[in-house]
Amino acid sequence: MSINSLLLNMSKKKCFVAAILINLFFLAICIALGELRYGALDDYFMAAILTGAYGHDYNVHLYFVNALYGYALLPLYHLFPNVGWYYIGEMLSVFLSFTTISYVIIKKLDIKWGVVLATFFVACFAGDFYLSVQFTQCAAILSAAGMLMTAYSIGENRPRCYRLMALGGVLLFWGSLMRWEAFLMGMPFFALGLLLQFKNCWNKRHSLIISFIVTMLAIFAVHQWDRNLYKTPEYKTYGEFQGPRSFFGDGNNYNKNAVYEDLEELGKSGMDLHYAVTWTFYDPNVYSVDQLKELIKVVNRYMNPGNLSFLPLKLIDSLQSLAKTPMFWAWLIFAIMLQCMKGRGIAYSWLSLIVLMSLMGYLLGIQRLVYRVETGLFMYACCMAIPFFKKLEISISTKLCGSILFIICGMNMMAYATMGDIVRDSQTGKEKDLHPATDTTDFAAIYKYMDSNSDKFYMPSMYINMLLAEHQKPQYAPTPMGSFRKFVSLGYWTPYLPEITESLREFGIENPMRDVVLDDVVVIGEGSLCGYLQRHYYDSVAVDTVAVFDDIVFYKYRLVKKGVNND
Amino acid sequence: MIKAIFYPLIGSALIAITPFLLTFEKGQDIIHGLASYSAFVLLLLFNRFKKNKIVAITCVVVLLAVSFMDLHNLLLYKNGRPMGWQGILPVVTVMIAIAMQKPVIGLRLRAISCFCFVFFFAHIVGLNYFSQPLMEFPLLKFMAYSGSSYVNRTTIHPNFTSKYLVTDSVTITRDYLDTSRTNVVVLVESWGVPLDTGEFASQLRIFGGSLQTAGIHNRMYSRTRTAEREDLINTVNGPRGHRDTIFIPKLLASIGISTTFMYGGDSLLHYRNKYIHNIGFGNTIYGERKGLNQASICDSVMAVKLDSLLNSAETDSTQKVKRFIAWTTADTQFPLIDDENETNVDSTYDARLQGSLRLIASLAKKHSQVRFIVQGDHNPILSPLEFQNRFYKRWVPFVVLN
Secondary structure, eight states: OOHHHHHHHHHHHHHHHHHHHHHHHHHHHHHSSSOOSSSSSSHHHHHHHHHTTTTTSOOOOOSSSHHHHHHHHHHHHHOOOTTTTTHHHHHHHHHHHHHHHHHHHHSOOOOHHHHHHHHHHHHHHHHIIIIIEHHHHHHHHHHHHHHHHHHHHTTSSSHHHHHHHHHHHHHHHHHHHHHHHHHHHHHHHHHHHHHTTTHHHHTTTTHHHHHHHHHHHHHHHHHHHHHHHHHHHHHHHHHHHHHHHHHHHOOOOOOHHHHHHHHHHHHOOOOHHHHHHHHHHOOTTTTTTHHHHHHHHHHHHOOOOGGGGGGHHHHHHHHHTTTTTTTHHHHHHHHHHHHSSSSSSHHHHHHHHHHHHHHHHHHHHTTTTHHHHHHHHHHHHHHTTTGGGOOOSOOOOOOHHHHHHHHHHHHHHHHHHHHTTTEEOOOTTTTSSSSSSTOOOHHHHHHHOOOOOSSSEEEEOHHHHHHHTTTSSTTTTTOOOTTTTTBBSSSSOOOTTTHHHHHHHTHHHHHHSSSGGSTTEEEEEEOOOHHHHHHHHHSSSEEEEEEEEEEEEEEEESSSSSSBBBO | HHHHHHHHHHHHHHHHHHHHHHTTTOOOOOOSSSSSHHHHHHHHHHTTTTTTTHHHHHHHHHHHHHHHHHHHHHHHTTTOOOOOOGGHHHHHHHHHHHTTTTTTTOOHHHHHHHHHHHHHHHHHHHHHOSSSSSEOHHHHHHHHHHHHHOOOOSSOOHEEEEEEEEOOOOHHHHHOOOTSSSSSEEEEETOBSSSHHHHHHHHHHHHHHHHEEEEEEEOOOOOHHHHHHHEEEEESSSSSTTTTTEEHHHHHHHHHHEEEEEESSOTHHHHHHHHHHHOOEEEEEEEEEEEEEEESOOOOHHHHHHHHHHHHHHHHHTOOOOEEEEEEEOOOOOOTTTTOOOHHHHHHHHHHHHHHHHHHHHHHHHTTTTTEEEEESOOOOOOOOOHHHBOOTTTTEEEEOO
């Protein structure tokens, strides 16, 4: 081996080691100083489904995340059942993606500038991705890293290019598992990144096309396989319910008052819409898929018209509020760097702005623009900017490089140490305290109360369901098997999960909302169902308060006069 | 280099601020950027392409257009005041701005792109720190306000107010009730007040000479159930929480007038079986449910039934039996039967409504001794939105015949 190639090998390793070190540092301060939580509780409940909290066995039907992820984790769960592998897998995906991205940044620039910029990049995103890890964000960062790898690989020499391309394919594949929509969301950026370096693509056309076809085939096949899991007779109701459920639970771009009025005039109840919108819909009669579709028909008439003319001004507003977040600055600095560099970067920085605005505009139009999606969009926009980096003409001294790194790392450590329990809300992007002073509810007492009354069946409202989950064990511990068998929410996205249906049946409950009047059923946090029950099922229903813990109230519904109202 | 940025910047500031200051009025709260972004970009391009006449002239023309848009936006904020002497401002400012660029040597396109990018984001970031925005986007604002399609469905047009009675009151029945004769109160399903005054006039022409008074009145809710009850309220007594409502039918029944409620649909719909009795009606005529919530007996058949009731009242002239009859029509109920896909809502609704009104008109002509009080129950809800947008919201017509 010649000295030259040895040196080359060394510098290659150096980049890799630097990338790992940067990311280990951020992972370490996040773990040591930050408060580790899921960004949204969907992950918590998916992990719970995976560890069989609702049934007797592990269940890979995660719905939002591909079942393959569940299958991949099963051996680990069997080997070490006391570890929350779902969480660890997500953290690992973030770590790997960050490391990949940092590595490419360092390779594209020289080591000094590269380390500075990679550290800056990771510092901008680390808080959002590690402290409130979330499957949509995992999907975005994995796919972004995969796309970056692919876009970077085509500029490299031959044998190395294949390896990088394969790595990119694997990351993309993993990203598509975590959330399909978040993976698709990155495609415009991917296309933009490849098209702008068309010459490189053309040079590597054979390997690019083959790797593209192989990756996409695998991705689409696995996605199709996963979707088909919810078409089996057992999971059919569960799968079909999700569409209408999210329509009412998440969508609010329609005139609710007008729909209410129409329903009343149709001889139905406007309050039934209210319950559907507030995620209280575990009633196979009133809120069956067909009934929900009927409701949707009424709602569709009053959908807010997409007003395109106001969109540009609204987008400027949302850019303004994003300008407070570090991820915006990461993209802005990358884009300004590209503006000053030679090559196609200048086109990318404008076009990526246009793609960003169009996607944000689309999401704004359907009123689904949430922070965790925005972080994904900015992640894509940032990552696809990296292949356009050129070596900087101004060199930086080792001393300056060291002091910049010291400042960035020091500031981050300070920030995490003093504000480790402040994260950005994955919905709004506003900073929120994980331990607000106003939260005085004694959750330990609630769990104790529920344990001491373990003969009861608990039906929390969707809000309470999430609140209680949020205060339960740390995320890296799994939810024990069967622990939720007597704890089923009236809403949320879990209704009709076969194992929940089964545990309800074992308890003699066929229709959760109707059967809240059964002797051993206790409802938490929803005391206003009397009207609903009288409208649909019974002559007269009363509600008693069983226990009160600050804002969390346990209710017991009972019939005043026995007998089902048959008319 | 510095000149090449600052001269266009000052030019665009001139274009943005001059009309703002010269149209300034005490107490106005218009937020306006310091410099026009479009003008800035156009001036940079103008400097770059000074030698290329076609591009340069295009730049100037677009610059003029954008400056006029800015002025238009400003005036629009002042309740759409027409452009007067201010119309000269964009021309003057653009000419000065262009003249200012004379000593400037244009930047390269790359530099233009870079500065445009940086200034755009300087504006965005600045918004978070200063209440005064840096840039103004006349084109975007112009697009936003010219593209909005808002229909005013709540304020009654002066044309209407000058011709017809317009009242907030819901006591129409009580006000026009004539206890010395037989009264018929008709609630016409989904009869709204069309935004088009002419259409309303043509509906009123159906009643011909029987028409005594016509107007419109406001309703708090768009619900048949509520309309049926609130129209028949006589008095409400007692303090809040212990209200005691006295309904007209109960009152009339107590002085020996025979009361009848008629509806061609199912009595279970909207719990009519319960509340109609409570309101005090002695007799009821119902049909059955058909389809989703339509009535099985159409209006023409109900009109025959009503006719025979009125005939019996008149033939009994020896005893002078007076009657009070309330009828809720059903033909215009949405969703309209036979029009599942809602393709011909306009024509079907018009035909049905005119049919129902004609039935009422002919009854009124035949029984000229009987007072008819006809009202709408609510504007046509449950129909496609474009159709609903042709009617005032929460306003219904009322007509007094004979």
